[in-house]
Amino acid sequence: MSEKILIVDDEPSNRKILVQELTHKGFAVDTAGGGSEALAKIESAPPDLVILDYMMPDLSGLEVLKALRKRGNDTPVIMITAYGSVERAVEAMKVGAYDFITRPFDPDHIELVIRKALERQD
Amino acid sequence: MNLTFIRGQTRNFLLWIFSARRRQRLVRNYFFVSAILIAGGLISAGLLEIYFRYKEGLEQIGFIQQDAANSAALGIERFIQDIATTMKAVTKSPDIRASQKRTDYEFELKRLFFLAPAITEALVLDTEGVIQARVSRFRAVSPLLKRDFSQSAAFKASSQGKSYFGKVYFRDNDPYLTVAVPIEPFPGEFAGVLQAEASLSDILDLVSAVKLGKAGYGYVVASSGELVAHPRSRLLLQRQNVGELTQVKAAFQSNPGVFRPKAIMTQNIDGQTVFSSYALIPTLDWAVFIERPAEEAYEPIYASLLRTSILLLIGLGVALLATLFVRRRVVRPLETLRKGVELIRKGDLSTRLDIKTGDEIEILADEFNQMAEHLNEAYASLERKVAERTQELTAANDKLAEASKLKSRFLANVNHELRTPLSSIIGYARLLRRETEKQISPVQVENLEDLLRNAERLLALIDSLLDFARIEAGKVELKLEAVEIDQLIREAAASLEPMLNANSVRIVQDISPNIPPLNTDREKLREVILNLLGNAVKFTDRGDIKISAYQQNGDFRLAVADTGIGIEQADMNRIFEEFDRGKLTSAAGYRGTGLGLAIVKRLVNLLGGSIVVESVAGKGSTFTVTLPVSQHEAASI
Numbered sequence: 001m002s003e004k005i006l007i008v009d010d011e012p013s014n015r016k017i018l019v020q021e022l023t024h025k026g027f028a029v030d031t032a033g034g035g036s037e038a039l040a041k042i043e044s045a046p047p048d049l050v051i052l053d054y055m056m057p058d059l060s061g062l063e064v065l066k067a068l069r070k071r072g073n074d075t076p077v078i079m080i081t082a083y084g085s086v087e088r089a090v091e092a093m094k095v096g097a098y099d100f101i102t103r104p105f106d107p108d109h110i111e112l113v114i115r116k117a118l119e120r121q122d
Numbered sequence: 123m124n125l126t127f128i129r130g131q132t133r134n135f136l137l138w139i140f141s142a143r144r145r146q147r148l149v150r151n152y153f154f155v156s157a158i159l160i161a162g163g164l165i166s167a168g169l170l171e172i173y174f175r176y177k178e179g180l181e182q183i184g185f186i187q188q189d190a191a192n193s194a195a196l197g198i199e200r201f202i203q204d205i206a207t208t209m210k211a212v213t214k215s216p217d218i219r220a221s222q223k224r225t226d227y228e229f230e231l232k233r234l235f236f237l238a239p240a241i242t243e244a245l246v247l248d249t250e251g252v253i254q255a256r257v258s259r260f261r262a263v264s265p266l267l268k269r270d271f272s273q274s275a276a277f278k279a280s281s282q283g284k285s286y287f288g289k290v291y292f293r294d295n296d297p298y299l300t301v302a303v304p305i306e307p308f309p310g311e312f313a314g315v316l317q318a319e320a321s322l323s324d325i326l327d328l329v330s331a332v333k334l335g336k337a338g339y340g341y342v343v344a345s346s347g348e349l350v351a352h353p354r355s356r357l358l359l360q361r362q363n364v365g366e367l368t369q370v371k372a373a374f375q376s377n378p379g380v381f382r383p384k385a386i387m388t389q390n391i392d393g394q395t396v397f398s399s400y401a402l403i404p405t406l407d408w409a410v411f412i413e414r415p416a417e418e419a420y421e422p423i424y425a426s427l428l429r430t431s432i433l434l435l436i437g438l439g440v441a442l443l444a445t446l447f448v449r450r451r452v453v454r455p456l457e458t459l460r461k462g463v464e465l466i467r468k469g470d471l472s473t474r475l476d477i478k479t480g481d482e483i484e485i486l487a488d489e490f491n492q493m494a495e496h497l498n499e500a501y502a503s504l505e506r507k508v509a510e511r512t513q514e515l516t517a518a519n520d521k522l523a524e525a526s527k528l529k530s531r532f533l534a535n536v537n538h539e540l541r542t543p544l545s546s547i548i549g550y551a552r553l554l555r556r557e558t559e560k561q562i563s564p565v566q567v568e569n570l571e572d573l574l575r576n577a578e579r580l581l582a583l584i585d586s587l588l589d590f591a592r593i594e595a596g597k598v599e600l601k602l603e604a605v606e607i608d609q610l611i612r613e614a615a616a617s618l619e620p621m622l623n624a625n626s627v628r629i630v631q632d633i634s635p636n637i638p639p640l641n642t643d644r645e646k647l648r649e650v651i652l653n654l655l656g657n658a659v660k661f662t663d664r665g666d667i668k669i670s671a672y673q674q675n676g677d678f679r680l681a682v683a684d685t686g687i688g689i690e691q692a693d694m695n696r697i698f699e700e701f702d703r704g705k706l707t708s709a710a711g712y713r714g715t716g717l718g719l720a721i722v723k724r725l726v727n728l729l730g731g732s733i734v735v736e737s738v739a740g741k742g743s744t745f746t747v748t749l750p751v752s753q754h755e756a757a758s759i
Contacts (some may be wrong), residue, residue: 011542015550024556055538067396081540104545104581 003118004028006036008064008082010056014103018051021107027114035059039067047075049117051067052097054081054088062092069096076117080105156448160441168430175426180397183419184385187334187399187447193411194329194340195401201240201325202405205301205318206285208238213305213316219737227255234318235259242298243319246305249312251277271317276302280315285407288324290350297322297350297360299406326351327588329410338414345374345407352361357391364391369398384641387416462490471498526595533591540584548577586717598646600728604639605647607671607678614651615669618659629655634672640751646725654682654723654745661686666741677731678751683744689737696721697735 007026009015015031022029030047032038035058042050050068052061059067065077077102079092087102098117101110199260212234235257237262246257249271271277273669279286280302288300302317331351332340342350347365359731364370368388385397388511395416400409455477465473473494477487551574559569593599615629640647651669658667673677698719722745726733730750 011546013546014542017546017553020553021549061529082534082541103541104548 002026002028004030004045005114006030006032006038006041006050007051008032009036010034010048011053012097014053021110023112025037025107025111035061035064035067038064042068042073042075046073046120049114050075051114052077052079054092056080059085062088062095065092065095065097065103075077078110078113078117080113127495150490151759156340156440156445157441158443162209164434164441168434168688171430172423172427175430176423179419179423180385183397183414186282187338187397187412187414189386190334190338190340191401191410192331192401194332194342194412195403195408195410197328198342198408198410199403199405202299202301202320202403205238205240205320206287206298206303209234209241209244209301209303209316209318210285212237214444220737228257229256231255236394238320239320240320240322240324241318242321245317247271247277247315247317249314251281251315254314271315273419274747276300277315277316280304280387281289281312283312285440286317289346290348292358292361293319295355297326297358308588323351330355332412334412334414335418336476337418338412340410340412341660342403342408342410343373344372345409350408362391369411369413369487369562370401370409371603373400373402385414385419406434415523444601451479455479455487459487459490461484462487466494466497471501508727530595530597533588533595537584537588541581544581544584551577583717585679586721590717590724593721593728598728600646603644604643605642605644607637607680608633610644610648611651611669611671611680614648614655617652618655621656621659623663627659627662628666629659630666632668632670634670635673638751640678640749642729642749645727650722650725650729650747651680651682653718654747657718657745658682658684659742662742673751678749680747680749681744683742685742688739688741688743689735690739694735696731696736 004025005022006017007022007029007039009018010032010033011032015033019029019031030041030045032041035056038050038052041047052064054061056064061079065079068075070078074096076084076098077096079089081089081092081100081102089097092100098120101112101113137279185629196474215230231246234244236240238655242260243256246254248254249269251274253271265540276286276288281304283304283306284303286300286302290297295718299320300320301320302315303313304312305316305692306312320406328344329340329351332338332342335544341352343364347363347370349364352358369386369391372386385399388396388398390396390398391415396413397416397419398411398413400411402409427622438694440470458462458475458477462473462475468598471494474491477484477485551570555567555570555574558566562570611633615631618629632653655667655669662684663686667685668683670681670683723733726747726749729749731747733745733747735743735744735745
């Protein structure tokens with residue numbers, strides 16, 4: 001049974017690339033186009049892992065992460081940040097993100113990060 | 123008193139005052155100087171006064187005592203001479219000369235008792251020294267006893283025609299003197315001797331009764347040292363010999379020719395210190411002494427000393443008051459002035475002085491107040507101007523800060539806006555490559571690879587630009603930590619390994635042992651090493667790339683040497699500027715953003731170090747980075 005991954009990104013093309021890459025790697029993938037939608041989907045159909053874009057119009061990735069943790073949800077989260085914003089990534093990891101990756105990502109690298117996060121969860 | 127000693131002490135005192143501290147308070151200086159001057163004057167005047175009083179006092183004592191001694195001596199002399207004269211007058215009586223009748227003699231002799239009350243006994247000797255007649259005031263004498271006096275000193279002297287004065291002797295505790303005169307009816311005709319015993323009690327009592335001052339006294343001494351008269355009769359009865367006393371010796375040894383009235387200080391018979399004066403009675407070979415205890419004699423001198431001391435104290439008190447007055451009038455206003463100046467110096471420009479002395483100091487204070495007023499105004503206008511300029515500057519600064527913020531936001535936006543589509547391009551290109559694997563022709567695969575490569579290059583360019591802009595904008599903060607340099611170099615070399623042309627190029631590491639950990643920013647230094655190594659890899663087709671690390675002159679040095687194409691001499695100065703890749707700008711086959719070395723140089727500067735390059739075109743280049751071992755003053759750009 002393949003692990004279920006929720007990809008949260010406001011940019012459709014980004015979502016599309018990730019969906020194709022991760023599906024190819026053998027994960028079950030779901031998507032959300034914004035923070036609120038993501039929180040709703042995590043509630044209704046809990047994923048094994050969430051990939052969160054930091055910069056989103058309605059709720060930022062950080063806010064989504066905080067909301068999750070506040071609810072006691074400890075689903076592993078991988079944050080996607082812009083290049084050069086290490087500070088934000090560090091902030092996210094303090095709040096509870098497992099790791100962060102910068103765009104554009106190497107498909108092999110992201111698979112490795114996801115596997116490690118899931119392993120730890122197990 | 124020892125004047126040399128006082129002078130020495132005074133000099134020491136002055137030296138102490140003036141060598142102690144140069145910057146003494148005016149008050150202190152003034153007080154001490156005036157006190158010294160006034161007190162010095164008063165004290166020296168007082169000491170001189172005392173000295174002269176002392177001298178004069180001694181002289182006066184000498185004069186007074188000498189007078190007393192002289193008059194006493196004169197009195198005694200006259201008394202004795204009077205007796206002799208009276209006796210001589212009696213010898214002129216025809217009865218004594220001619221009468222052979224004893225009763226007539228006795229009558230004349232008894233007459234002598236009336237004429238000279240001091241005479242108690244008288245006798246007449248004939249030319250052979252045999253008594254012719256004899257009478258006594260107090261006792262019965264045998265008129266018929268013809269004693270022979272021819273061998274007596276009195277008879278011998280008188281028979282030579284001289285008056286004779288014998289030695290003092292005591293009878294019934296009264297001093298007596300034998301006086302003898304020749305009986306000469308005519309000059310040269312010796313008819314016998316008239317001899318009498320004269321009592322000296324009365325006249326000597328006069329001397330003994332002398333009172334000089336409270337305790338002054340007189341006494342008479344014969345040349346043999348025997349006391350003749352003394353207020354204490356017990357001494358007389360004891361036949362006290364005072365010949366050993368200094369003053370007695372001096373009196374009888376002195377030469378009358380050089381005699382000067384004075385009092386000598388010596389000890390009296392009781393060992394008491396006295397001032398002693400004397401006068402000689404030549405006829406009798408006696409001396410009269412007048413003595414006064416030194417204590418009493420000094421009394422007026424002590425009184426004078428006391429008076430002078432009191433005057434001195436009063437003078438000093440007045441001097442002190444004068445100093446205090448001057449202090450109030452001069453020094454205190456000066457002190458107020460000084461405090462005012464100090465307040466101004468400390469920045470209190472509102473300081474104003476209120477000095478109403480009505481003299482130059484008040485004028486000075488007024489000038490001071492005006493100066494302070496001007497200063498205050500000038501300062502206020504200066505402050506106003508500064509405030510205005512500051513406001514202008516703040517406004518300009520705000521604008522700059524606003525501009526900077528805008529720039530940062532712009533950069534962030536550029537980053538996001540450029541990268542988002544670029545990421546998509548790269549992502550889709552990768553997807554396409556994977557999905558079309560083995561389904562498209564090699565030319566199409568090649569085209570796809572070119573697309574991907576160029577997109578990645580564009581991304582790298584954007585990343586570098588962003589880095590550079592951030593450094594330029596001072597957005598980069600240093601995180602200092604202890605960095606093991608050998609580990610850092612190994613990691614960097616390993617990460618570049620895949621880029622190497624494995625057959626012809628290799629990276630050689632030459633890291634000297636015992637390099638202490640550097641206190642620097644790990645990530646920045648890693649970027650520098652990666653950039654330099656990356657450059658070397660990029661431009662080297664075959665040969666070794668050598669990276670060495672060592673310590674020199676207390677600095678840490680990192681050198682990357684390649685055997686690549688090298689740099690033209692003309693380009694050497696420009697390679698660290700942005701977008702300048704030397705002759706490579708147009709050269710095909712070498713990829714790069716043109717920002718690598720510019721970023722390296724700025725990062726190295728940020729880490730407090732410097733970078734230089736040596737190169738020979740066609741042979742290779744060596745970049746050497748020098749960093750301080752400990753990065754204390756991490757300057758952010």
